[in-house]
Amino acid sequence: MTLPVAAVVTLLASTACGGGGQEGGDGDGGGNKSVTVGAIPIVDVAPLHLGADQGIFDKHGIDLEIENTTGGAQAVPSVVSGDYDFAFGNITSIIVGRSNDLPLTIVSNGVTSTGEQGADFGGVVAPEGSDITDAKDLEDKTVAVNNLENIGDTTVRNSIREDGGDSDTVEFVELPFPEMPAALDRGDVDAAWVVEPFLTSSLNGGATEVASNFVDADPDLSVAYYFTTEQMINEDPELVDDFTAAINESLTYAEDNPDAARDILGDYTELDSEAIDQIRLPRWPTENYQEPAQSVADLMMHDGVIESQPDMDALFR
Known part of the structure; x- marks a missing residue:
């Protein structure tokens, strides 16, 4: 790790x-x-x-x-x-x-x-069938990021706050990007912050994009x-x-x-x-x-x- x-x-x-x-x-x-x-x-x-x-x-x-x-x-x-x-x-x-x-x-x-909500090259995704539909729903959830105390968790916390949620309740788990889609499918994590090409891979696998964390920080x-x-x-x-x-x-x-x-x-x-x-x-x-x-x-x-x-x-x- x-x-x-x-x-x-x-x-x-x-x-x-x-x-x-x-x-x-x-x-x-x-x-x-x-x-x-x-x-x-x-x-x-x-x-x-x-x-x-x-x-x-x-x-x-x-x-x-x-x-x-x-x-x-x-x-x-x-x-x-x-x-x-x-x-x-x-x-x-x-x-x-x-x-x-x-x-x-x-x-x-x-x-x-890209500066475009829902059309950036990175974002937070939740697995198919999840009750997570927006950034606020990430409260009390586990979210995968590639490195802890880094650009992923920093910007995801901001997205949660911007959506009216409590970012202090989120547990971040460190995983390499290539392992995140499978971790989502297995239910090892509730959501994942991914960048391309893993964003498209996750979406094609049925995941739902719930936040554009880079755009939320600064377009x-x-x-x-x-x-x-x-x-x-x-x-x-x-x-x-x-x-x-x-x-x-x-x-x-x-x-x-x-x-x-x-x-x-x-x-x-x-x-x-x-x-x-x-x-x-x-x-x-x-x-x-x-x-x-x-x-x-x-x-x-x-x-x-x-x-x-x-x-x-x-x-x-």
């Missing part, structure tokens, strides 16, 4: 941060640099895989290696320890890490809500970002610039080519073609993605996940 970020930060505070990527190519200093990026294998990171497939990272001098993670709570310590040069992680994990003096810095947007919420460490930025700013340029170009390519974004899903997920055609794609903007992060910080303060407001300007490069 992946530990919450708050449980690992003290173990990592004195760990050496990752340095620059390893030199690739022919070894004469003129080749690409090998860069390892940690990313959870979900729809959100389609631009990352698409950028590799389209040669965008190669164009920017990067040989990209993508390592699968379970979520931000795994990605944060892996970046701090140097296992990953960069990672895709949700804003909650990054804020918690930064609040505990981990030298994390966001270099680009990762994924943004323009950027749920996750690509980040690295301050040491990486200080030691190899050119590599960070190259990675940022490459991922931004990849985000724009995915935004402008939704069919290509769908097609690439078959390369790193187990989705079949029918499911790929049905899933809801998020947005991948490269501008105006910083301000909505404050909405999450405010929710984290409300729930006691962090004790003081973080310096959001310092969090972004």
Whole structure:
């Protein structure tokens, strides 16, 4: 089981941060640099895989290696320890890490809500036949999330409060996204917060969507970002610039080519073609993605996940 970020930060505070990527190519200093990026294998990171497939990272001098993670709570310590040069992680994990003096810095947007109720790329679902029909009905229920004290439970609690319910009565259970649909079917949990492709999979299996928790938090919420460490930025700013340029170009390519974004899903997920055609794609903007992060910080303060407001300007490069 992946530990919450708050449980690992003290173990990592004195760990050496990752340095620059390893030199690739022919070894004469003129080749690409090998860069390892940690990313959870979900729809959100389609631009990352698409950028590799389209040669965008190669164009920017990067040989990209993508390592699968379970979520931000795994990605944060892996970046701090140097296992990953960069990672895709949700804003909650990054804020918690930064609040505990981990030298994390966001270099680009990762994924943004569609802003549409009932049509976002993530949501809370209840199994077929359940008496849960809205967020308030989640009171006194068990809800699966991929990481505890993270973006899922933080935004779900907010949805419950927004709907007039008592969020303190909910029990959150940590499960990997791929295991959630089966857990719902077995009755192991009463509801689950899922993102694509697991949202569509759950709905096709008869589940009912009862909350759009990202939209409830902020219609323009950027749920996750690509980040690295301050040491990486200080030691190899050119590599960070190259990675940022490459991922931004990849985000724009995915935004402008939704069919290509769908097609690439078959390369790193187990989705079949029918499911790929049905899933809801998020947005991948490269501008105006910083301000909505404050909405999450405010929710984290409300729930006691962090004790003081973080310096959001310092969090972004």
